[in-house]
Amino acid sequence: MTEPKDRASAPSGFAVIPQLWLSHSFSRMRLERGKAGYCHPAVLSLVLALGGLLWLWAINPLLITWLYPGSTLPSLASSVPSALAILAGAGLLYWVLKACNVAMHRTQCAQHQQLAEFIAYSPDPAFLKDQQGRYLAVNAAFAQLAGRPAIECLNQDDSALFSPEAVALFIDHDQRVIADGTASNREITLAIHGDTHVLLTTRWPYRDTEGCSIGVCGIAQEITAQKQAENQVYSANTNMESRIRERTAALQSINEDLERQIAARIQAEVALRDSQERFRQLAEHIREVFWVYGVEEERPLYISPAYEEIWGHPIDGLLERPMTWIEAIHPDDRARVQAAHITKCGSGYFDEEYRIIRPDGTIRWIWDRGFPVCDEAGRIYRIAGLAEDITRRKLAEDQLRRQQVELTRISRLSLAVELAANLAHQLNQPLAAIVAYTQACLTLLRQADTDPRVLTGTLDEIVNQGLRAGEIIRHLRELVQKHPAAQAALDLNALIRSVVRYAQTELNQAGVSLKLSLADPLPAALADDIQIQLVLLSLIRNAIESMGEQADGPHELTVSTAMADPGSVWVTVRDTGPGFRLDMEDDLFRPFFTTKPGGMGLGLSVGRSIIESQGGQLWATLNLDGGAAFHFSLPAYPDA
Amino acid sequence: MPDRATVFLIDDDQAVRDAIRLLLETSGFTVQAFASAIDFLNMAVIGQPGCLVLDVRMPGLSGLDLQKRLRAQGYRIPIIFITGHGDVPMAIRAMKAGAFDFIEKPFQGQTLLARIEEALAADGQERCRQTQRADAAARLALLSPREREVLERVADGQYNKVIAAELNISLSTVEIHRKRVMEKLQAESLTDLIRLLALLQAD
Numbered sequence: 001m002t003e004p005k006d007r008a009s010a011p012s013g014f015a016v017i018p019q020l021w022l023s024h025s026f027s028r029m030r031l032e033r034g035k036a037g038y039c040h041p042a043v044l045s046l047v048l049a050l051g052g053l054l055w056l057w058a059i060n061p062l063l064i065t066w067l068y069p070g071s072t073l074p075s076l077a078s079s080v081p082s083a084l085a086i087l088a089g090a091g092l093l094y095w096v097l098k099a100c101n102v103a104m105h106r107t108q109c110a111q112h113q114q115l116a117e118f119i120a121y122s123p124d125p126a127f128l129k130d131q132q133g134r135y136l137a138v139n140a141a142f143a144q145l146a147g148r149p150a151i152e153c154l155n156q157d158d159s160a161l162f163s164p165e166a167v168a169l170f171i172d173h174d175q176r177v178i179a180d181g182t183a184s185n186r187e188i189t190l191a192i193h194g195d196t197h198v199l200l201t202t203r204w205p206y207r208d209t210e211g212c213s214i215g216v217c218g219i220a221q222e223i224t225a226q227k228q229a230e231n232q233v234y235s236a237n238t239n240m241e242s243r244i245r246e247r248t249a250a251l252q253s254i255n256e257d258l259e260r261q262i263a264a265r266i267q268a269e270v271a272l273r274d275s276q277e278r279f280r281q282l283a284e285h286i287r288e289v290f291w292v293y294g295v296e297e298e299r300p301l302y303i304s305p306a307y308e309e310i311w312g313h314p315i316d317g318l319l320e321r322p323m324t325w326i327e328a329i330h331p332d333d334r335a336r337v338q339a340a341h342i343t344k345c346g347s348g349y350f351d352e353e354y355r356i357i358r359p360d361g362t363i364r365w366i367w368d369r370g371f372p373v374c375d376e377a378g379r380i381y382r383i384a385g386l387a388e389d390i391t392r393r394k395l396a397e398d399q400l401r402r403q404q405v406e407l408t409r410i411s412r413l414s415l416a417v418e419l420a421a422n423l424a425h426q427l428n429q430p431l432a433a434i435v436a437y438t439q440a441c442l443t444l445l446r447q448a449d450t451d452p453r454v455l456t457g458t459l460d461e462i463v464n465q466g467l468r469a470g471e472i473i474r475h476l477r478e479l480v481q482k483h484p485a486a487q488a489a490l491d492l493n494a495l496i497r498s499v500v501r502y503a504q505t506e507l508n509q510a511g512v513s514l515k516l517s518l519a520d521p522l523p524a525a526l527a528d529d530i531q532i533q534l535v536l537l538s539l540i541r542n543a544i545e546s547m548g549e550q551a552d553g554p555h556e557l558t559v560s561t562a563m564a565d566p567g568s569v570w571v572t573v574r575d576t577g578p579g580f581r582l583d584m585e586d587d588l589f590r591p592f593f594t595t596k597p598g599g600m601g602l603g604l605s606v607g608r609s610i611i612e613s614q615g616g617q618l619w620a621t622l623n624l625d626g627g628a629a630f631h632f633s634l635p636a637y638p639d640a
Numbered sequence: 641m642p643d644r645a646t647v648f649l650i651d652d653d654q655a656v657r658d659a660i661r662l663l664l665e666t667s668g669f670t671v672q673a674f675a676s677a678i679d680f681l682n683m684a685v686i687g688q689p690g691c692l693v694l695d696v697r698m699p700g701l702s703g704l705d706l707q708k709r710l711r712a713q714g715y716r717i718p719i720i721f722i723t724g725h726g727d728v729p730m731a732i733r734a735m736k737a738g739a740f741d742f743i744e745k746p747f748q749g750q751t752l753l754a755r756i757e758e759a760l761a762a763d764g765q766e767r768c769r770q771t772q773r774a775d776a777a778a779r780l781a782l783l784s785p786r787e788r789e790v791l792e793r794v795a796d797g798q799y800n801k802v803i804a805a806e807l808n809i810s811l812s813t814v815e816i817h818r819k820r821v822m823e824k825l826q827a828e829s830l831t832d833l834i835r836l837l838a839l840l841q842a843d
Contacts, residue, residue, distance in 0.1 A: 436659030439749030
């Protein structure tokens with residue numbers, strides 16, 4: 001705190017108070033305010049004395065002379081006592097007024113003194129402003145707040161001391177106080193010299209002894225620290241709350257985690273129980289025999305119940321006497337299986353098919369597989385396996401094999417039957433002609449007057465028909481003998497030509513025109529020629545018959561060959577018949593399926609079997625312009 | 641023999657056709673041969689008395705097709721099928737459709753000749769019956785409705801008295817109607833009358 005320099009110049013009548021700076025105008029405040037209706041006692045007394053004397057010596061004689069003419073005027077001497085009385089009265093008035101003035105001044109001074117003391121001793125910044133906003137009194141705390149020596153603050157207004165924002169706030173506050181005439185509190189945040197200060201300021205109007213407002217007093221309490229503390233408490237509180245929330249959330253998630261883990265554990269337990277149960281159910285109910293063999297124990301440890309059904313022996317018997325298993329095996333397979341069993345104990349792997357003989361004498365086929373079960377050291381200590389009854393499958397395989405053999409046999413046989421039937425049909429024509437001609441000749445010869453020479457032409461015809469029959473037989477022999485070897489290189493074009501020639505009669509009779517569209521050159525196919533001939537003939541017959549079903553429209557048969565890709569050769573038989581319904585496409589190749597009233601329905605299914613047995617495929621499509629097309633592919637003959 | 645019926649022979653095999661034709665002609669039949677069913681239909685010979693000797697399998701219209709078409713048009717000409725390879729289902733179909741016979745090639749000349757003879761006789765009889773039937777139908781058409789009613793009841797064997805009561809006419813009227821029916825139908829006796837009716841109903 002700097003020592004105020006103008007303490008010595010403090011207005012007279014004020015005790016010297018440390019930490020208080022007063023403006024000289026402070027003591028004049030009352031006087032300035034009183035100037036308007038105020039008259040000095042001496043002037044007043046003098047005016048009264050002069051007025052009395054003037055009345056006595058001038059105005060009064062004139063009035064008497066004017067009102068009462070002729071009367072004599074009192075002498076000057078006689079009026080001296082009156083004049084003395086007037087002067088005494090005036091002197092008395094002066095004395096009284098002077099005394100009053102001094103008393104009033106004292107009261108005002110006392111008020112000023114109290115205020116000054118209050119300002120001086122207030123630890124908080126305090127001040128007094130006049131109505132123009134100039135600071136008349138400030139204390140040291142105020143000076144510190146203003147940031148300059150107190151003396152420099154005096155007679156300055158706010159705009160000289162504080163920042164414009166603060167000035168606006170202060171002026172507004174002052175105006176409010178003056179307008180309301182009462183004290184007012186405000187919390188003001190100020191930025192002073194870079195620091196933020198929060199002040200709780202109280203301002204009130206300063207009044208003179210007669211209650212007239214002559215200025216504004218104020219005191220400001222610095223509550224910055226308090227505010228900061230409040231804020232700190234608030235933020236600490238917020239911080240705390242948020243940490244509590246975080247912690248609660250963390251606890252909650254840990255809790256949920258725990259619950260989940262518990263649920264998972266329960267689930268795992270249930271699953272384990274279920275899986276054990278499922279294993280039991282599976283092992284007990286599957287049709288295969290599930291077995292576990294103990295390597296060290298050298299005997300089966302577990303056999304599932306299906307064993308009793310397949311083997312026809314009780315499980316207990318097998319567990320007691322492991323040899324029962326070997327004994328049940330068909331003698332032809334026993335040695336092989338026993339050898340495999342010995343290997344099994346070493347490698348852990350086992351895969352054998354064998355037959356068993358059941359107690360009732362029936363034979364079953366078994367497919368038995370085993371896999372090693374290792375301990376932690378990687379040593380095989382158990383072998384687990386499945387034994388399956390594959391009797392049905394074996395029978396089916398046997399049947400399939402037999403069927404294939406049968407199919408080959410049938411296809412050869414049916415070709416023979418086919419040839420025989422065709423031969424019979426074709427031979428019947430010349431034979432019928434020969435018989436009829438001969439009988440006609442006989443009839444003529446029996447007539448008595450017949451000249452035998454007329455028979456020459458008829459007999460020539462008979463010879464021709466005999467030759468025709470011979471020609472037919474020769475053709476057929478050619479057809480059969482041309483490609484004698486099975487699965488040989490086959491010239492499909494030549495084969496098609498010979499089959500078509502063979503079927504020519506049928507084509508003619510059905511009024512079907514034939515078109516050959518043969519690729520040339522065409523790689524040789526690898527196939528059995530007789531079987532392919534049969535398939536082709538069957539396809540041509542099908543086409544003829546299907547076209548015979550419709551009376552009108554073109555009756556045209558096209559047989560074409562093509563090389564589909566380097567590996568295979570295609571043959572297509574296309575007709576202009578009614579075709580087939582798309583949904584029947586698969587049915588076409590089923591045995592005994594036929595759309596023809598008199599058909600047996602074996603043709604296409606046998607045909608497909610034949611082609612597939614030769615490594616090719618047979619399929620059907622519909623033509624865009626009506627009718628069906630049957631295609632088959634055959635593997636090309638590999639070039640030497 | 642101009643009034644003799646004709647054997648119509650249809651076979652697509654020229655040799656067979658020639659041979660059979662020769663066989664039939666030497667045996668005294670009148671033969672017309674055709675290479676196809678269509679040719680036969682085009683020659684407009686159907687309706688003539690005779691019989692058909694027909695190959696089953698022929699290009700275009702087959703023997704069975706021709707049979708079906710003729711029957712559909714009301715022709716009853718007897719048909720003898722001959723076939724190069726007779727299969728049973730085909731024979732059954734032909735016979736069911738009213739074929740006269742079904743003969744496999746090669747055949748005994750005598751067999752064919754005998755069957756043709758029978759077929760022609762059957763055709764003659766059929767034609768005769770048809771003529772009679774047409775005649776009878778024509779005569780029946782002459783009857784008035786009342787006479788027809790009386791005829792029906794007479795044919796049923798009812799007495800005149802019952803007929804009179806049923807038709808609500810006098811006995812003498814019935815007798816007059818009956819007499820007129822006999823005249824119109826040219827029947828000399830009740831037996832004649834019944835035979836005539838039976839002929840008509842047989843159709």
